[in-house]
Amino acid sequence: MPTARRLAHEFLHRRGLTTIFGNPGSNELPFLAELPEDFRYVLGLHEGAVVGMADGYAQVTGRPVLVNLHAAAGSGNAMGALTNAVYSRSPLVLTAGQQVRAAIGMEAMLANVDATQLTRPLVGWAGEPSCAADVPRSLAQAVFEAELHRRPSYLSVPYDDWAAELGPNAAVTLDREVRRGLSPSAAQLDDLAASVAAAKNPALVLGGDLDALGLFDRAVALAEHLGAATWVAPSPHRLPFPNRHPLFRGVLPAGIAPISAALTGHDLVLVLGAPVFRYHQHVPGAYLPDGTRLVQVTDDFGAATRAPMGEALVADPAPVLEALLAKVPARTSEDGYVANPEPRTGETALHPEQVFAALRDTQAGDTRYVVESTSTNAAWWRQLDLRREGSYFFPAAGGLGFGLPAAVGVAMGSPERPVVGVIGDGSANYGITALWTAAHYRVPVTFVILRNGVYGALRWFGELLGTPDVPGTEIPGLDFTAIAAGYGVEATTVTDEDHLRTQLKTTPDGPRLLQVDTEPTTPE
Secondary structure: OOEHHHHHHHHHHHHOOOEEEEOOOHHHHHHHOOOOOOOEEEEOOOHHHHHHHHHHHHHHHOOOEEEEEOHHHHHHHHHHHHHHHHHOOOOEEEEEEEOOHHHHOOOOOOOOOOHHHHOOOOOOEEEOOOOHHHHHHHHHHHHHHHHHHOOOEEEEEEOOOOOOEOOHHHHHHHHOOOOOOOOOOHHHHHHHHHHHHHOOOEEEEEOHHHHHOOOHHHHHHHHHHHOOEEEEOOOOOEOOOOOOOOOEEEEOOOOHHHHHHHOOOOOEEEEEOOOOOOOOOOOOOOOOOOOOEEEEEEOOHHHHHHOOOOEEEEOOHHHHHHHHHHHOOOOOOOOOOOOOOOOOOOOOOEOHHHHHHHHHHHOOOOOEEEEEOHHHHHHHHHHOOOOOOOOEEOOOOOOOOOHHHHHHHHHHHOOOOOEEEEEEHHHHHHHOOHHHHHHHOOOOEEEEEEEOOEOHHHHHHHHHOOOOOOOOOEOOOOOHHHHHHHHOOEEEEEOOHHHHHHHHHOOOOOOEEEEEEEOOOOOO
């Protein structure tokens, strides 16, 4: 008779979930025992880094990824990173070891009390098998939920279940298939195409979901077909459009009034693959300018239902893009990419624009950038020239600790493309243990740490909120080269721009870290 463990391993193998990111404890060992040889276990030293690595890996591969957490405490450690995975719509399958069934009610050590509620409302589904025979079915549900909703799921399994021998019904789960289909009707496509064709001055707002779905090139084709001014939705976790394209108008601001002002003059705003909208700073005003109609197309039911205005079509964006290209007459489009401006220079240290210009000039055009430096956003978009799909990754919920681990996960998931992590010195501390994983597995990733000694974004918010005199915004005395060396990563302190460019032109065979002193800036 097969055990629950054997059936689980076989199911994961058939679904392609053979890479596991984890930090195991005693409750998890029975699941990891007898792991098949073709499985790869990627060890992280903290569950926050584990989820960040898995998030990056899932985003770049487009496939579900298994994450193994330690009971309630490890799940709690992971939840900060989980906020980013939720809003990047990463299909993570989180598993956590539970105490033996007989000890849960007594709240023995490492019992996960009310385990199905622990990670809610972050995860889309959470469960715990009702008995050992239910383990294979519950695991399958966790995988299918993550795949279909593109959102993390969570499964807690009592560790005495794994060795239980199961009857023939349990094996039926191995052959299950659950497929997704959200094709819009012909009438819906005709109606949308007619609205776009009739608009005098349509605008596009594109979201990171388009890049995640492999629709980067089709989004560019649609913008050029319509000759439409094109924005990226606020706080993008991925870039769905080339940032130096002549139709690119920038990333929308994250306040109600500023978005309304940016969209003034457009009679139709078509939002593709994005929520409406991910507001951040509270700047009240009208949601839309007078006379502007908004239509949202998304396959995310929640994003469609919670929007405060406009119309929504819940559908796969791919057939919508193709229908608009086929049904809407082409308009005049602008030609030629826009040159980057000369980088601003610093007085006491490098300006971030000098760093980003150096990256642009030295790195390959297909480089993937994982960015977690919120106070340098304006400098980033001025100096980078990103023309390839999957070139940009950012913490979708703004939760710190994404950058270092996600860069490791992205590099492990796509070894055919170079990966650079651009991380602020404040953010780096939240995911610093990912350096050990990078060193241990010889992951070829370059970490560029921008060291300015302050929480720049926090200072900016202090000015915005009228509270500029708060404590806790300075972080002097950090030496990431020493920290990196302790984790086994080659590290260099960059002294000037020429030194930076020289270092960036080299290609190491494993991870390396460059610490660059920069002047404090604001997100603008």
